[in-house]
Amino acid sequence: xxxxxxxxxxxxxxxxxxxxxxxxxxxxxxxxxxxxxxxxxxxxxxxxxxxxxxxxxxxxxxxxxxxxxxxxxxxxxxxxxxxxxxxxxxxxxxxxxxxxxxxxxxxxxxxxxxxxxxxxxxxxxxxxxxxxxxxxxxxxxxxxxxxxxxxxxxxxxxxxxxxxxxxxxxxxxxxxxxxxxxxxxxxxxxxxxxxxxxxxxxxxxxxxxxxxxxxxxxxxxxxxxxxxxxxxxxxxxxxxxxxxxxxxxxxxxxxxxxxxxxxxxxxxxxxxxxxxxxxxxxxxxxxxxxxxxxxxxxxxxxxxxxxxxxxxxxxxxxxxxxxxxxxxxxxxxxxxxx
Numbered sequence: 001x002x003x004x005x006x007x008x009x010x011x012x013x014x015x016x017x018x019x020x021x022x023x024x025x026x027x028x029x030x031x032x033x034x035x036x037x038x039x040x041x042x043x044x045x046x047x048x049x050x051x052x053x054x055x056x057x058x059x060x061x062x063x064x065x066x067x068x069x070x071x072x073x074x075x076x077x078x079x080x081x082x083x084x085x086x087x088x089x090x091x092x093x094x095x096x097x098x099x100x101x102x103x104x105x106x107x108x109x110x111x112x113x114x115x116x117x118x119x120x121x122x123x124x125x126x127x128x129x130x131x132x133x134x135x136x137x138x139x140x141x142x143x144x145x146x147x148x149x150x151x152x153x154x155x156x157x158x159x160x161x162x163x164x165x166x167x168x169x170x171x172x173x174x175x176x177x178x179x180x181x182x183x184x185x186x187x188x189x190x191x192x193x194x195x196x197x198x199x200x201x202x203x204x205x206x207x208x209x210x211x212x213x214x215x216x217x218x219x220x221x222x223x224x225x226x227x228x229x230x231x232x233x234x235x236x237x238x239x240x241x242x243x244x245x246x247x248x249x250x251x252x253x254x255x256x257x258x259x260x261x262x263x264x265x266x267x268x269x270x271x272x273x274x275x276x277x278x279x280x281x282x283x284x285x286x287x288x289x290x291x292x293x294x295x296x297x298x299x300x301x302x303x304x305x306x307x308x309x310x311x312x313x314x315x316x317x318x319x320x321x322x323x324x325x326x327x328x329x330x331x332x333x334x335x336x337x338x
Contacts, residue, residue, distance in 0.1 A: 055297050059244045063301070066240035069233040070306055074098040076230040081118060083223035084138055086131045086212065093326055097121045100321040102314030106272035106307070115140070120327040130208070138213070139227075142220070146228040151259055158252040234258060234306075238281070241302040247294040249285070257284035272311075278303055 078094035097117065105114040115136050122132035213220050238261075239254035249257075261281040268276025278299055285295035321327060 055245065055301060057246075058297075058301065059246070062240045062244035063305070066237040066244065066302070066305055067309070069237040069240065070310065072233045073230045074102075076226045076233065077101075079226040080139055080142070080223045080230070081122075081135070083219050083226065084135045084142075084213075085122065085125070085127070086135060087122075087126045089125055094121070096317055096321055097326060099310075100314055100318035100327075102310040103318040104314075106274075106311050106314070108271060117327065124325070124327060134210070138210070138220075139223070142223050143227050143230075146224050147231045147259065147262070150228050150231050151255060154252045154255055158250070231255075231258075237306065238298075238302050241305070242285070242290075242294075242298045244301060245294050245297040247285075247290050247298055249288060249290065253288055257281060257288065260284040272307060274307070277307075 074095055075098075077098040078091060081094055081098075082089050082091060101114050101117045104117045108116070118136050118139070119132050122135055123129070127135065235251075235255040235258040238258050239249065239251055242249050242254060258281075260283065261277045264280030264283075265273025265277035268274075268279075270276060281299045281302065282295055285298060286292065290298075
């Protein structure tokens with residue numbers, strides 16, 4: 001949290017009353033988004049009992065394949081950072097940090113935990129604050145672009161990926177509440193002048209550091225490729241979970257549903273997008289006319305593997321990584337040894 005506050009948000013100029021008011025507005029926004037999510041999702045969830053029955057008869061081989069796909073994403077995440085890093089990284093350590101990131105990324109919303117983890121790791125590997133910030137930012141930008149390009153390519157090659165997609169009926173009150181929440185978020189951000197200063201300062205630093213990649217464009221291409229593959233394996237894991245509960249869905253459609261889950265998870269201000277990802281995935285599968293019980297079973301299975309299992313592994317790995325000092329600045333580690 002301190003890393004994110006220092007790099008992206010500066011509240012030092014706010015007095016106590018302003019900080020309390022800001023926190024109250026943030027809590028109000030979070031409650032409104034959670035209420036909207038529950039209002040939309042809960043009426044569609046009628047098949048809990050049937051879904052759990054489906055989970056008792058899942059295809060174990062496909063579950064193992066989904067687990068392997070998720071494990072591969074750690075290797076690819078480390079490879080992406082290796083391509084973008086300004087200083088040499090040890091690949092084995094970077095993979096361990098990527099696994100440990102599954103713990104820290106579950107603590108904060110919108111991927112903030114991942115930003116903090118890799119920022120500290122890059123600082124430990126002799127990156128300046130500006131360099132570490134730009135590497136993390138470029139990684140996120142490439143991830144967004146590669147995901148969009150992959151989705152466009154898949155839907156262009158397989159136009160049938162959107163066939164059968166039908167948006168669920170949503171009442172006007174839900175739409176009004178959703179638009180109100182978005183408007184409230186825009187107003188809160190626009191009123192916070194500290195955001196403006198921090199964003200412009202960060203963008204100037206990013207533009208300066210981007211000159212490094214202009215001289216070595218192949219690094220960006222390599223990072224783009226590994227990031228694209230990471231999206232492929234995440235979507236493949238979801239597809240395997242769908243097939244494991246004996247449902248049927250095209251791979252292109254699974255990628256589209258995964259994209260919906262990523263978007264809703266990013267917009268949901270809960271740790272690791274908890275609740276938002278599930279809502280997006282469930283809504284996407286229902287939109288593809290999967291039976292409610294199979295859709296819910298697939299979502300539960302996927303999140304069990306991608307969230308709770310990786311969280312457990314991430315906690316153990318984080319303890320090891322922290323003990324080894326991989327996330328501590330050199331000066332702090334030396335002081336600890338003294």
